[in-house]
Amino acid sequence: MKIKSLLKSAAVAAVAVTGTAAFAQDVTLRIQTHYATEHPTGQMLAKWIDDVQVMSGGEIAVEMFYSSSVVATTETFDAAINGILDCDATGGAYQTGKNPAFQFVGDIMGGYDTPWQQYSWLYYGGGYDAAQELYNAQNMQLIGWAIYGQESFASSRPIAGPEDLKGWKFRSPPGMETEIFEKLGASPIVMDFTEIFTALETGIIDGADASGLANNVGLGLYDIVKHANYPGFHSMPSDHLACNKDVWEGLSEKHRRIIETAWQKLGFQIAMLNEKANTEAASALQEQGVTLYAWSAEDRKEFRAAAQAAWDDWATRSPEAGALVESHKTYLRQLGLID
Numbered sequence: 001m002k003i004k005s006l007l008k009s010a011a012v013a014a015v016a017v018t019g020t021a022a023f024a025q026d027v028t029l030r031i032q033t034h035y036a037t038e039h040p041t042g043q044m045l046a047k048w049i050d051d052v053q054v055m056s057g058g059e060i061a062v063e064m065f066y067s068s069s070v071v072a073t074t075e076t077f078d079a080a081i082n083g084i085l086d087c088d089a090t091g092g093a094y095q096t097g098k099n100p101a102f103q104f105v106g107d108i109m110g111g112y113d114t115p116w117q118q119y120s121w122l123y124y125g126g127g128y129d130a131a132q133e134l135y136n137a138q139n140m141q142l143i144g145w146a147i148y149g150q151e152s153f154a155s156s157r158p159i160a161g162p163e164d165l166k167g168w169k170f171r172s173p174p175g176m177e178t179e180i181f182e183k184l185g186a187s188p189i190v191m192d193f194t195e196i197f198t199a200l201e202t203g204i205i206d207g208a209d210a211s212g213l214a215n216n217v218g219l220g221l222y223d224i225v226k227h228a229n230y231p232g233f234h235s236m237p238s239d240h241l242a243c244n245k246d247v248w249e250g251l252s253e254k255h256r257r258i259i260e261t262a263w264q265k266l267g268f269q270i271a272m273l274n275e276k277a278n279t280e281a282a283s284a285l286q287e288q289g290v291t292l293y294a295w296s297a298e299d300r301k302e303f304r305a306a307a308q309a310a311w312d313d314w315a316t317r318s319p320e321a322g323a324l325v326e327s328h329k330t331y332l333r334q335l336g337l338i339d
Contacts, residue, residue: 017197027255029243032065033089034073039276041148041239044270045089047285051262054250062190063067064089080244087243090141096175098138099319100109103176104328105142106313107237110299110307111328113300115147117335118236125331134320143241143260146265148155148212148274150232154221155207156200160293171196171208176310177235183306201225209235213285214277230282230292233300234307296339304338 035042049062071079093106103109111117121127122145135142155256158164165186172178172188181188189205199205201224210216214228222228241263248256282292295303308329315325320339332338 002040026059026061027251028063029063029086029247030063030065030072031087031241032068032076032079032085034068034076036067040273041146041270044050044266044273045051045264048262048266051265052259055258055262056245060258064298075137075141076233077138077242083244085130085244086101086247087143087241089239089241091237092242093175093237095138099134099320100314100317101134101324102130103314104311104321104324105134105238105240107177107235108305108328109176109235109310110233111237111332112335112337113150113233115149115236117337118147118238119145119267119271121328121331123255125334126327127331130324130327134241134324136245137320139245140242141245143243143248143268144242144263146263146270148239148270149233149235149236149278150218150234151209151229151237152230153234153312154200154208154215154216154225155209155227155229155282157202157206157224158227158291158293159207161295161299168207169205171205171210173209176314179313180234180303180306180310183309184303196221197224212274212278214274217285222285222288227284228292229295231294233295233303308338 033042033045035045037043037046045064049064052060052062065085065315068076068090070085073090076085076088076090077098085204091106092102092189096106113123122131128142131142153170155161155170155303157168157170159168162184165184167185167187167336168180169187169189171191172181174190178188178190190276193210196205196208196210197220197267200208200221207225208221208228210219210221212232213228216222216228241259251259311325311328315322329338
């Protein structure tokens, strides 16, 4: 009787161990980011990897390729689609060539005032489902965003309001931004990031759209020019984590929730970290003689009106773009940011 009981216990234990082993699905995810390991966001990504590995009890390993070391930044999305990578940690704005709708998950421009408003569209304003259709059509799954906040200009002349944009020559990224600023009388010039410094020093351009205030300080832009706008108003890009849909669906529900939860923590901490860094940078720059301009509500409204005209034009370029623009507009009206 005792022997039978021991055998039965051993059998139950064997089933339990087998079931646990089957459930404990060890996974290695290959992910590429355009950030370097020493960049603040690159350092935050390392913490995200640690969170994922610790919360999963070591069941999930992440092999992160920094500084676009596998393929070019713009090719990361395709590399995940084609199985060279599992996930893309760059941003949707790099994929407007696939579908103009990616502009409205990458950098809405002139829409939300804070990262928290933009996050709330994604999680509580219907944005996640609207964006997911766009990603799923490419066999990709949007996991979440990381938004570092509003960007600021660097300028050799005052930029106190829309009037100062007339004839203002500045470095601009390609795409919708050039169209918006041209409507306001500025002269956007698309150039590589590495050309900004020489162009500012030689007067080829009056200013530059590069990054947030603290990042601009790190780049040394305010060593060359002494005017900036803060807080920003025109551009608040969102990085994303997007994974190959087959890879994502092959993960257990437990693993998917760990990755999503850890990414939300990452995204929110990036926003808070940059808000602190920008506030400290603003104080230091003013002490160094850099003039900061905070645009009035009326001035921001004028910019937003020009941005909306560009949104409406882009909305005609694909059904998905139209759907995302309408989703943003509906939510922005709820927030009282547009009429």
